Every structure is written in C-alpha cells, then in structure tokens.
Amino acid sequence: MNNYCKIISRLMVSVVCVAAIWSCGDSDSFTIEGTVDGNATLNLRFIYYTNGSLVKGLTAARDGKFEYKGVALNPCVVEILDNDFRPMGRVYASNGDRIECHLTRNAPEKIQVSGNEISERWAKFLNDNADRLTSAGGNDAIEEYVRKNPSDIVSTLLMLTSYDASSDALRADSIMSSINPEMRPSLLVDNFNSLLQRLVSSVSTDTIAPISCLNMRDSLVDFNPSAKALSLIVISDASSGRSDSIVPVLGRLYRRSSRPSLQLADISVDKDTMSWHKSVRPDSASWPQLWVAGSLASPGIDRLGVPALPYFIVTDSAGVQLLRTPSVKRAEAFVDSCINSKNR
DSSP: OHHHHHHHHHHHHHHHHHHHHHHHHHHTOEEEEEEEGGGOOEEEEEEEEETTEEEEEEEEEBTTEEEEEEOOSSOEEEEEEETTOOEEEEEEEOTTOEEEEEEOTTOGGGOEEESOHHHHHHHHHHHHTHHHHTSTTHHHHHHHHHHHOTTOHHHHHHHHHTOOGGGOHHHHHHHHHTSOGGGSOHHHHHHHHHHHHHHTSGGGTSOOOOEEEEETTSOEEEEOGGGSSEEEEEEEOTTSOIIIIIHHHHHHHHHHOOSTTEEEEEEEOOSSHHHHHHHHGGGOOOSOEEEOTTGGGSTTTGGGOOOSSSEEEEEETTOOEEEEESOHHHHHHHHHHHHHHHHO
C-alpha cells in the first residue's frame, strides 16, 4: 500500500511539473489554431510586428486544420493570409494566449474567434457588419462603433485595419483622436498616423492631370480625366491579386459601360513591360490596359500619393478626386452609385 501511495504521489508530482512546464511555455508564446472553411488544404502565412521587427511565419492547414505558435513581446495584430497573400483574418494576440478561429477564404470579415476576449469582440463586430464593411458604408459603421466605445481597444483595431482613411484622411484623424489615449498605444498607431500625414498632403487631394502611359500595342497614350464624366483609375502590379479581385470587377464595369459616362484606366506600375505583360496575359480584357515606367515614382503617378497596391481613384471630368480607396468592392459600389444617380 505504501509503495502504491508513493507511485501515485510521484505521478501527481510529474503531472504538476508537466503542467508547470506547459504553462511556462505558453507564457512565452501564443498559439493560434483553428479550421478553414471547406476543410481546405493550403499554406497559411502569419505576419505581425513586435519589438521593432516584422515577423513572418508559415504553417500548413491540412484538411482545414492548422496550428501556429509565435512570440510577441507586446500585444499585436496578427495577420493571417493565404499563400498568395490574400487576407483571411486577423486576431489580437500576446504571449500566453491560445486562440481558436475559423477562417473563410476571400471573406476575412467572417472570421470566428474564441480564447481571447478582445479578438472575440473584434470578430463579432466584423460578422455583424459584414455587408456594410464590404460596401460604401464600412467607414460609417466603424465611426459609429468608435463614437460609442472610445475606451475600447477594438475601436483602435477597427480604425487600423478596416477603416478606409484614404477616402477622408482628416475625418479619420478626428475619429482616431476621439479614442482614449490609453486605448491607442503608440506601438499600434504610429504607422497609421504616419500614413495619415501622407494622405492629408496636397498630392492626394490635388486634381489629376493627364498621365502618359504605354498601351498594349506599345504606343504612348495619355489618360485624361476630361474625356469622360467619370473615371476609375486602377493602380496595381503583378502582386496585387488581379485575377481574383480586380479583373472581375473591371469586367463587370466595362460590360455595363458601353455607357459614354465612364472610362477605365487600368494602370500597371510593374518594374518592366515583361512583368506587366505576363501579369495581364490571362485577363482577356477589353478595356484599356496601361503601363508607366518608374513605378510609383512615374511622372503623374507620383502626384497621386498612392499609399498601397492595389489602389483605386474615382475622378470627375475636371480631375477632382471623388474617392480614394484600396478596396475594389468599395470602388465598384461608388462608381455604380454615381452612374445610377445620374440616370435617375
């Protein structure tokens, strides 16, 4: 009986030690595990910024199941992307967290999260407002949340990741400033504030002058906003995910626009014409596809203050910028609303 008690005692001590080791390990790292809709098998990329460095990780989802371990010396936003760098979701993580999530491809706003209370509330907002976030009402939905919840770090996370500051940088700055300072730590918002300073500069608000481009026949042409009542300028490169998101939208707009009121300027800033031709070859496009030398530093493009790729700008015939956004869905919705209002 005594030997039996000793064995049980040793087993209990071993269990406690293992638990302590596991706990210590957890406190030095975070874990994100979960499933992908449709039981997909694919590579997942994890990107986050901590301790002054950008961290990139890669793991595989097999039959929809995945697990990733990372180390974050400060709470941070972890971006989850597919192998082609298309967003699949985001969570707010710090060492010690064990977060479970369910991801839906091509719909990062449908992420479901448990295990981290901040991420859970963040995901709930995204799910509850999915339709507004993928349309022109996304900024309004976020502003409403921020105004009601200035002491909630989710307000900051929404501003950083889902608010289209490029469409109205001054308004974005005002909304961000309304969040309590302790809920917008500098580690999170410094880059955002730098971007705002760039967007409120004159280059992003000036009227757009004609831009010289090369067309698919290797001829120089000028894109001129004055040619039509409305223009949609698309700035992209070979890494912009054209085939999945941009090309279908441009195709729909072009088919709906035998209309004389709209022109499309699909401008590539690829480093050379070979990369450009390779990226647009699968498009089967009927609309004008253009290229500029010098990438974002090209004359004309350099005055647009493009903060990211792809990027979309809608102008009127005077070259006045009506919309600036990184969202192709928002650009399409805005163009349609402009045309529909003119047809009434």
